[in-house]
Structures are given as C-alpha cells and as structure tokens.
Amino acid sequence: MSDKDPIRAALDECRPLFMAAFWFGLFINALMLAVPIYSMQVLDRVLSSGSLDTLLMLTIIVGVSLLFMGLLQGLRALVFSHIGRWLNDKLSSDIVHKTLNLALYKPSIGSQPLRDLATIRGFVTSPALGSLFDAPWAIIYFIVIFMINLWLGLTVVLGAVLMLALALVTEKLPAKHSSLANDEQIKSMQAMDAVIRNAEVVKAMGLLEQASRRWRVHNRQWLEHAFSATNLQTVVSHATRTLRMGLQVLLTGQGAWLVISGGMSSGGIIAVSILSGKALAPFDAAVTIYQTWINTQKAYKRLQELNPASTEANRTMVLPEPRGEIAIEKLTFQDKQSSRWIVRGVNIRIEAGEAVGIIGPSGTGKTTLARLLVGVAQPTSGSVRLDGAALDQWDPDQLGRLIGYLPQGVELFSGTVAENIARLEAEADPQMIVAAAQMAEVHDYILQLPNGYQTDIGLNGALLSAGQKQRVALARCFFGGVRLVVLDEPNAHLDAEGELAFVKCIMNAKERGITTITIAHRPSVLQKVDKILVLQGGEAKMFGPAVEVLDKMTRPEQNVRPIRKHQDTELEANSVN
Ligand SMILES: Nc1ncnc2c1ncn2[C@@H]1O[C@H](COP(=O)(O)OP(=O)(O)OP(=O)(O)O)[C@@H](O)[C@H]1O
Numbered sequence: 001m002s003d004k005d006p007i008r009a010a011l012d013e014c015r016p017l018f019m020a021a022f023w024f025g026l027f028i029n030a031l032m033l034a035v036p037i038y039s040m041q042v043l044d045r046v047l048s049s050g051s052l053d054t055l056l057m058l059t060i061i062v063g064v065s066l067l068f069m070g071l072l073q074g075l076r077a078l079v080f081s082h083i084g085r086w087l088n089d090k091l092s093s094d095i096v097h098k099t100l101n102l103a104l105y106k107p108s109i110g111s112q113p114l115r116d117l118a119t120i121r122g123f124v125t126s127p128a129l130g131s132l133f134d135a136p137w138a139i140i141y142f143i144v145i146f147m148i149n150l151w152l153g154l155t156v157v158l159g160a161v162l163m164l165a166l167a168l169v170t171e172k173l174p175a176k177h178s179s180l181a182n183d184e185q186i187k188s189m190q191a192m193d194a195v196i197r198n199a200e201v202v203k204a205m206g207l208l209e210q211a212s213r214r215w216r217v218h219n220r221q222w223l224e225h226a227f228s229a230t231n232l233q234t235v236v237s238h239a240t241r242t243l244r245m246g247l248q249v250l251l252t253g254q255g256a257w258l259v260i261s262g263g264m265s266s267g268g269i270i271a272v273s274i275l276s277g278k279a280l281a282p283f284d285a286a287v288t289i290y291q292t293w294i295n296t297q298k299a300y301k302r303l304q305e306l307n308p309a310s311t312e313a314n315r316t317m318v319l320p321e322p323r324g325e326i327a328i329e330k331l332t333f334q335d336k337q338s339s340r341w342i343v344r345g346v347n348i349r350i351e352a353g354e355a356v357g358i359i360g361p362s363g364t365g366k367t368t369l370a371r372l373l374v375g376v377a378q379p380t381s382g383s384v385r386l387d388g389a390a391l392d393q394w395d396p397d398q399l400g401r402l403i404g405y406l407p408q409g410v411e412l413f414s415g416t417v418a419e420n421i422a423r424l425e426a427e428a429d430p431q432m433i434v435a436a437a438q439m440a441e442v443h444d445y446i447l448q449l450p451n452g453y454q455t456d457i458g459l460n461g462a463l464l465s466a467g468q469k470q471r472v473a474l475a476r477c478f479f480g481g482v483r484l485v486v487l488d489e490p491n492a493h494l495d496a497e498g499e500l501a502f503v504k505c506i507m508n509a510k511e512r513g514i515t516t517i518t519i520a521h522r523p524s525v526l527q528k529v530d531k532i533l534v535l536q537g538g539e540a541k542m543f544g545p546a547v548e549v550l551d552k553m554t555r556p557e558q559n560v561r562p563i564r565k566h567q568d569t570e571l572e573a574n575s576v577n
C-alpha cells in the first residue's frame, strides 16, 4: 500500500470487483427487459390469439428472467457490502494511527476521520452506487424504445435532455447548501465536544451561555443550510416528478395516436411506458446521488489530507535493545503558527542510567523539550538520539515500549489500576505490574486503594484523586523493559511523603540503569539526580552536576551565565565554576 494515498490504493485493489459489478449491470438491465417485452407480447399476441399456452410459456420465461435478475442484484449488493467491510478493515487502523498523530497538533480533529471513513463505506454500500452502475446501461432501454418506434424514441430522448437540464440547473443549489450544512455540522459537533471536555469549569463558573456560543452559531448555520437544502431538494424533486409524469402522459398519448394511425401495435404503448421509466430513472436519481457523492468526496479529501500529518518515517526498523544513552543535538522547535522559537539549540548528552533534572521558569519550553524527547513533538531541526539512532529511526512500537512518559497533565485510561500500569496489555504478567509499582515506590500506596491493583479508576481516572492518578501514571512509566523515563512535574500533586517516595524512585531507576529525566519546579525532588539542566527562554543556560548547578542557582550574582548558541553546553556548564 502506497503511503501517499492508502485510500486510493485500497480502492484500486477493489477495481476488479467494481468491474465485475459493472458487468453485472449489463445482465441485470438486459434481464429487466423481460417485463416490457412480456407486457407487449401479452397484449399483442395472447389477447389477439387467445392462446393460453403462449401466455403460460411467456409467464414462465419472464418468471425465470426475474429470478436471475433478483439473484444478480442481490449478488451485486453483497459485493458492495463486502467491499465496504473490506475498506473498513483495511483502512481503519491506519486512519486511527494517523488521527492520533494529527491529534498531537490539532486536538479538535476528534474522531472525524473515522466518521469520514464511515461516509465512504456508507456510499459504497448504499443503493446509490447500484444506480450509478446501472446508469450506463440505460442505453439499452433507449435502443429498445427506438426499435419499437422512432418517434417515441425521440420523445424519450427529449425528455432525458430536459430532465438532465433541470438537474444541471438545480442540483448545484441544494448541493451547495447540503455541503455547507455538512461542514457546519462537523464544526458544531467539535464545538460541543470542547464544551463537554470542560464540563466542570462550565458548570462551576456558570459558563454554559458563553461556552456554548460557538456551538450555537454553527448549529444554527447547520440547521439553516440543511433547511434550505431540504426545501430546494423538495422543489427540485417535485419539478422532476412533474416533468416525468408529463412525459408519461405525452408518451401514452403519442403512442395511442401512433396505434390509431397504424404505426405501432397497442402492446407498444405499455412496453414504452415501462421502458421509458427505466431509461429515465438515472436522470431522476441524479440529484440525490450528486449530493451524496459531494459529501463522500469531501470525506475522501479530508482523509487524504491526513497523510502529510503522518510523521513516522517509512524506514523505521527494530534495533538492538538500547542502553539508554541520550544525545540531544542542536535541538530546536519552532511553533509553526507564531514562528516563535520555543526550544533553541539545546545540545547535551545524557549517559545511560543517568538521572537528569530540568528546571526553569514557567513557559520556558520544558514540557516542549520533554515532548521532543519522547517523540511526541517533531524537532524543527536537530535531533534526539537514543543509543545513536534518531527517534524517528526506531520502530514506533519498540520505541514506545522503551519509553516511560509522565505528561504534565496526567491522563489515564478507563479500567483498573493494574490495566493502566500494564499499559493496557491484555495478558500482562502481574509480577511485572507489581515490579513497576515497586520501582515507582507506589506499591504500598496502591495496596491501600479500595481494591488494590484491581481498583476501577473510572472514566479517565475520574474516581482517583489527582495525587493517586499521578502515582498510577508514574508506575506506568516503569512497566516492562523501559530504558528512558521522562517525567514532567511528577510531584505536582504529591504530598511530602509522596515526594520522598519519588526521590527513592529516582534512585531505584538509577540502580536499574534506567535513564530518567525529571522536570520539576521544586528542587526538593531533584536531590538525587546526577545532573541538572537549566532551561531559560528555550535555551540550555546551564548543564552540569546537580550540586554545582544548584549551588550556582542559589548565588544570584552568578545565577545564569549565558552560553553561546549551538555550543556544547555541557562543556560550557562544567567549565563554569
Ligand atoms: N504545541 C505547541 N504549539 C505552539 N506553542 C506551544 C506548544 N507547546 C507549547 N507552546 C508554547 O511554548 C512555550 C513553552 O511551553 P512549555 O509548555 O514547554 O513550557 P514549560 O516550561 O513546560 O512551562 P511550565 O513550567 O508552566 O509547565 C509556551 O509559551 C507555550 O505557549
């Protein structure tokens, strides 16, 4: 599957099935001819000859034809529904993967891509697609009408041209509204998601009116466009229906006149009436199909736009187990929207098993650096290397197992404490779960919870306190064979006892040779780290042994000594005395 456009590639793979469905259309429509031919024969032959044998024969033939036609139609619908299911299976995990990557930059994306996939699947499995495949074969009906009578054929063609003109003139109007309604619906749902996410703040501070304003605007526009689209559709469909009925009357009248003047048999009237209905059906359905088609196309386009967000390089591979040595090389991160440099030329080296602390004022880029270190954010330039290989050279799954990350805003999954520590692994070894908790020094704490490791933490950990969540998330960082643990303010919700336990946790990690990087505002939790990095304005102002750096920090006159950009900060920091 090409990484450029997996949806296109998947659809291309279905091409033979689509081709088969197309040829099915020929047989289905040819068999459909049985009905008008039967009616004509009954009127012209059976009624005039009075032969019941002929009637019986004709009825059997038409019965068998209809049976085959039904079978083929059912088969084609089955093929479409299989294609729909197959597309879903083939694309959904890729789409989830890409949505996740995109959500790192654009949280408002929500689950829209999966809804878009459902739209495409819905179109593939809908009767609309069957009508589309039948449309080219409508030519058969035109040919037969012409064979019955040239003048009636011309009338039907004229009717088709008129209906097409009507569709072309009017389809743009409702299509524009329904496409806008579709956009507004998506925006209103995203706005409501945001309100629900902030439900507590909204309720406590009585912000419902203000918070739901955006939702209301989009919701109103959605309804207005949907209303206009529906009204226009109604008008168009009534106009089309009237035109069709007029045509029917015209054909019958013209047919009767032809019969009277001896140009056609009376059976021709009923045959042409049935055939014209079939021949004009695609023109009738065009307006509705066009709108579904527009929405499907938009969904398809949005899904295609997911692709550039895919940041994982293709050449990732499983590498030998690393020791945990980190090289941060001239690392920079620029906010694309404001062009502001958030991390600037950080250039340091962390040995395997070392414990490093990062300090610095608020908004200085610590969290951004942490996100770069675990591969959640992509550097604008420079790189982070784990045992010599840049993060994007690692197989993402392998890298994920090697990294423990405690984000500043802890998020847990619904489920039990054990499931969360085990990173949702289905058959996790209980000993490994306990080992992770012990390493994080939270084992005893977890045992005190109502059901210990089996405590249900509720939706997003709602049943736990902030400190409890932070402890569970800390244990999750140490599950399995992690080599690098990045902790963003792990003590934000810890009491004094919790902080002491955390200091022990850092020592445990050091003993095991796990590299830890801890961001903290309070140096109390950095007692046992080996080195400290001082970050200011996104730059590494100091990096060196913890004691020296902390000592310098407490002497205001030497507090922060600027170092030249892109220089090896470690050397510089160490040379400062
Ligand atoms: N994804 C992002 N896109 C754009 N700007 C960002 C992004 N993440 C952070 N920033 C900006 O970068 C700056 C640094 O933010 P960051 O969260 O890294 O600071 P911090 O040092 O962790 O602060 P704190 O101590 O308050 O947690 C902030 O001004 C923030 O607005």
Ligand SMILES: [Mg+2]
Binding pocket: 366, 367, 368, 408, 488
């Ligand atoms: Mg932060």
